[in-house]
Amino acid sequence: MSLRQWSRDLGMGFRFAFTGGRESWGRVLLTAVGVGLGVALLLLTTAIPNALQVRSDREYARADSTYSGQAIPPRADNTLLVADVDTEFRGQGVRGRQLEPEGSKAPLPPGVGKFPAPGEMVVSPALQELLNSQDGKLLRERLPYRVTGTIGETGLIGSAELAFYAGGDGLGPKVNGSAVTRIDTFQPRKAPSERMDPVLLLLVLVVFVVLLMPVGVFIAAAVRFGGERRDRRLAALRLVGSDSRMTRRIAAGEALAGALLGLIFGIGFFLIGRQIAGSIELFDVSVFPSYLNPTPTLALLVAIAVPAAAVGVTLLALRGVVIEPLGVVRTARPARRRLWWRLLLPLGGLALLYPMIGQGRTNGDFNQFMVVGGVILLLVGITALLPWIVEAVVGRLGSGGVAWQLAVRRLQLSSGTAARMVNGIAVAVAGAIALQMVFSGVSNDYTEDTGQDVSRAQMTVRLPSKVPLAEADRQLKQTKGVRHTLALSDGAVADRRKEPVNAANLTVGDCAALRQVAKLPSCRDGDVFTVQNAEYDTATPKLGKPGRKLYIDPSYSTSRGKEVVWTMPQGIKQAAQGKDPTGWAREGILATPGALPAKAAPAISGGVYVGLDESVPDAREYVRNTAARLDPLADSTAMAATSEARRFESIRTGLFVGAACVLLLIGASLLVSQLEQLRERKRLLSALVAFGTRRRTLSLSVLWQTAIPITLGLVLASAVGLTLGAVLLRMASTPVRVDWSSVLAMTGIGAGVVLVVTLFSLPPLLRLMRPEGLRTE
Template identity: 50%
Template sequence: MSTTRHAPHAAGTTPDPQRPAHRPHRGPAARLRDLAMGIRFAVSGGREGLTRNALTALGVGLGVGLLLIAASVPQMMDARDSRTAARTAVQPAFGKQLPVSATSLVTAPADTDYRTRTVGGEILRPDGADPALPPGLDRAPGAGEMYVSPALADLLASPEGRLLKERLHHRTVGLIGDAGLLDPGELRFYAGSSTLTTDTGGVRVDGYGTRGDADPMAPVLILVVVLACVVLLVPVTVFIATAVRFGGEQRDRRLAALRLVGADARTTRWIAAGEALFGAVLGLAVGAGVFAVVRRIAGSVRVWDLSAFPADVVPVPLLGALILLAVPVVSVVVTLLAMRAVTVEPLGVVRRSAPRRGRLWWRLLMLPAGLAVLLATGTVGDGSEVVEPWPVAAGTLLVLFSLTALLPWLVDAVVRRLGRGPVAWHLAVRRLQLGSASATRAVGGITVAVAGAIALQMVFAAVHDDFNRATGEDSERAQLTVSAEFPSGELAGEMIARFRATEGVRGVIGTVEAYVVSPEPVAEEDIRPTTLLTVGDCPTLRELARIRSCADGDTFVVHSARDEPPGDWIDRTARKGKQVNLNSDTPFDGSAPMLWTLPQRSPTVMARPDPVGEEHTGILATPGAVDVSALPGAWTTALVRIDESVPDAKEFVRNTAARIDAPVRVRTIHKIERDRQYESVRTGLLAAATATMGLIAASMAVAQIEQLRDRRRLLAVLVAFGTGRATLAWSVLLQTAVLVVLGTAMAVGAGVALGATMLRMIGKPVTHWGSYLPVAGMGAGLILVVTLLSLPVLVRLMRPGGLRTE
């Protein structure tokens, strides 16, 4: 019995015995019978067949499971958008307020951060007995009460949530239903209040459920998403195609027996396709099981801070049907194509011929063809209105699939020229020289994944600065900013004092601010001169202006350092020795003015940007000059500098803010602000890449075990003849090393070419040529790690039991 590749016939030689001169017509019915026979062989293949089918089903099932998850992503995104819209309050038109009614309520955001997590929150105060409620609540929480999400309830009940529990000190009266949450792991609460009003930062609403138009995605991000989808899914299809070929060499030898009883070559191919079809159908069942398990645990597992409700994890019907139909078809087509390159002969007939090398021209054509399709798509810039995804996907597919076509040819070409060496090296090289197809298929998927990851990395590195804006904030001078509106300056000053007394706070740049106006009469059509009054102690004022000397009771007139020349608006209001009206509402509501005289000796100074990059122009005053308790409509800002050596110092500040009986916003100061769409795409890609890399590792492990099983008898024979186990282990590692070097070299070349082409499409230069090194190293390392983990299986297969055959 023998299985070899076709060798070309010399002129005048006898035709191949597999190709009889006359073959009776065989229609579709005969092919179906051949497929059915192959399925019967797969079912009744004994222990060996059972193991082979199990490995095929596992390999295909892992790929199918991930494809079904990918097909569920659009549904999950739509469900998430619907949940977001359903809990968004219907805001009144700009500048208008809704009247008080039985269904209205006053609401204010109460989002906070806890360590590395964001806790969403909202404060509610109903106006009537039947208020509109956000989804997930059965009633409005009363004052001192709150509804929390299940994940937040668990956190508050754990020791890890001790500091957060101090902040959310309301009594928990219920859990938010699934309809009011984006995912099961979301941290969210709704708290009741009896003091929240529209004057203290609240907004009156009378309903929930609005769907505004989403911001259009930048063309560059669309290009990145298309590239990422292809890069993440192509390795999956490669692994599925590889899995249906598991046990191919043993199966080819078994089919030789069918030739002995008169089956022609075409019949054996279709029988082989039937065996592969059975394994693929089992793989669909395994994949459905994998998907069901993942769907069940989707709510309890968070990947890059993302999770989903099981009910939302549903494949798009068209995509799901396509997967269920495509996998069996691919298994049959791949097997038929693979069998065309194999000669299955009757028992005892051996052809001593060298394996035929595949044609090179079409393999070389795929890569430049794919790059040409991408270049023909044109330049994609911020001004582009439409990005055509299909040409981009088609070009990327051609580039990546060219690797699966070129890698076997390259391996054959290189190993034929490798010289002799130690026994382990000799065994590794001879194994590849005699047949590298199965080993090459095993690393083909990771080669494609590495090439795509390199291209993605190059694109992300090039567009990084476009979606990351320098805020102008100085996180060295302060780390947190706290802002709040208070009806009086007295409460504002009290807030600053509380933060200065908070544990872990090294300093506070605390200001109480209010608008002041000129009391002089103005024409009806003119705008009354207005400027900003900022009150703070001397250390605070030095952070806001370039002041040489300061004492309590001093005042300053501040001009902007950015204005050339300074405008006269400030000077028309802040006139030295003249009165200023501290009640800016007087011109609008006729309330009594609060006159205060700006001292004549007030020096004029230049503003200095505060830690968040803002200038405080107008009038600076110390508490001894202006009584903040007398300021109506004041607001306060506290820029907090914390002691990084104190654990959870930021949490202490946030807890202090939560104890203030008014809406207070706490924000972390960042030097760099990342675009939300970019961050969303990046997070989604990281989650998808994590799942894909997990599949790659698992599939490679299955493929490696299948290869070792296929060589079990040979390994046992070598050990029986005295070959050392360590030598055989080293031969496996060296064989893998050869494939790693060749596969990584190809992946780097194709990935850099694809990445450079993508950058040309978006008009960006290649600035990070070395960005591919970590990705390439990770891919090579993954292959080596999987090989090392398979060594225990190798040792077990070397036992004398491997000499047994059925």
């Protein structure tokens, strides 16, 4: 067969799609909408890597921290003082900086046109919207600055980011390289790439495959919308002389027309979705529309693959359909589906994954091609096995009520159509179960115990040295939602003023506070204690001697201290080591305020551990507001018993965002497919109603037609998902554990999507069940 003949037949089918009347147009539009939804999600997915890279580059470009070992530049005409005044509001991070230029050439942060003056600030659009709303009342109290402008897109990592730059004053004496630092430039470079943990790389690969497979399955199903009516129309072509092969190529041309129109729709949907993405935030992740630019190579691959898949799927679907001049032979009993080749797909997937079992994170990266190929074959195996299972099961279903019999007979006649409807949801559920198993299995490797005792305190407030600790403790005690506080100051003592040989930790607090972090024999104001036999502490026994001259806050080559002289008093007592609420085992020297010289106050920094009344709404926000009133540089932090690796958390967040989009697509695809099936059976439904069948019976039959295949699909998806999850866990050298609650949750979500779609399809079903539907022209 020549290429010219192929192109001529495809072109004829293309023309028939647009010139075949209202019915042809309806089918093309239905296919185009379905394909367009899939293409839009594919384009959004191909844009995710670029969006993440842009977010990372923007974050790096505005970096203003002085890292350990990095010298702080001296004051000059091109230097800028930067104070970190980050905060948090109702679980959302708020990035804040105070800026004080030291010369006319001081560098401006990205997205800022000019420096705000003291008492002024420029804010992100999202923060301005929050401050102007009723919900932002508590946050406005914490940020007592006048808004004079907004931060541009180049200075933000996302459209929903909360950020501000405020004018600073008198920051010079507070420079310490951490909370307050001096810089002479921002970082106008791309973020450096880092090698990813092999297990995390495995998770990324599986996440992308699991999210994209349901989209591909849906597109393959979308190009077959309206297939039965199309095949009946093609019978007319046989009357005018076309052979069966030519007829199939013409049908492929019709599918190609829907796919190409779907590409156009998909681009439109993508552009709409990209604009919508700029105004929403999912799982604390937001982007600007300009971030979502698909990789050109991947976009070209989508543009080629979708039309090619439309032609291939159509030719494959018509191989079992006999189109004769007088009709389509579809209703005769078809040949039984063969099982052996369907089993080869999942077995081939397991064969690709098996060599990497036990590799873990210590034997190099996983072979990306084998991982992707193995997961794809396992998930594609669902789409191959499900039609066979549905046919085998419905062929053995017995008698029942009228609704049951109508549903079972319809499934027996077109089990393949029923399987196609649920293929996408089955693939998505299988992938979700596998990923949930892997995330649950490896989460302990990326979650560590912080050692913090959240039963003793739920927040810490670190204060600059100039803030009197007693006054801060008093105000925090009086703050709404606070049950109790524990105030302690920290510092260091050494044997020399500069570059000391021996140094030890110094903890200052009243007797009640010190008893919370150590076991004291007796205590009154003016007492000093030494913690003996603390692990790794060899300096305290040398320093903690009566009459010994020590220096509080000594100077080092990398930092400047206050170097306050302190002579150790007589009657030093010994204390047993204990832990503060953060889990820090206190060591060194413990002192009550009366034992220190008056000049020591600026040389030590205070902190207050705060216990909250969790029944008070916004208790944490009241504490943060009090801390901000004490000093804008006060650092208020919520305590947590565990912390999670940032990359692991980011991958899981990406999965949740992608899964939400895929579920929306699957729901839309099922609804479109359901409506298409109802439209195909319009006359049949009208005839049944005309003969006296109750609408309730027909509605139940439609429900059974959906429930039976989806139940079989979810059972198969659970089996494949558990198998894939177990293999992936063995690849990561992690014990196989099944979280049955998660498995049930995933299958329940899949069933819930189908139930919602079925309910949405009931109104059009009732409209179709009218005797007027028998009228024809």
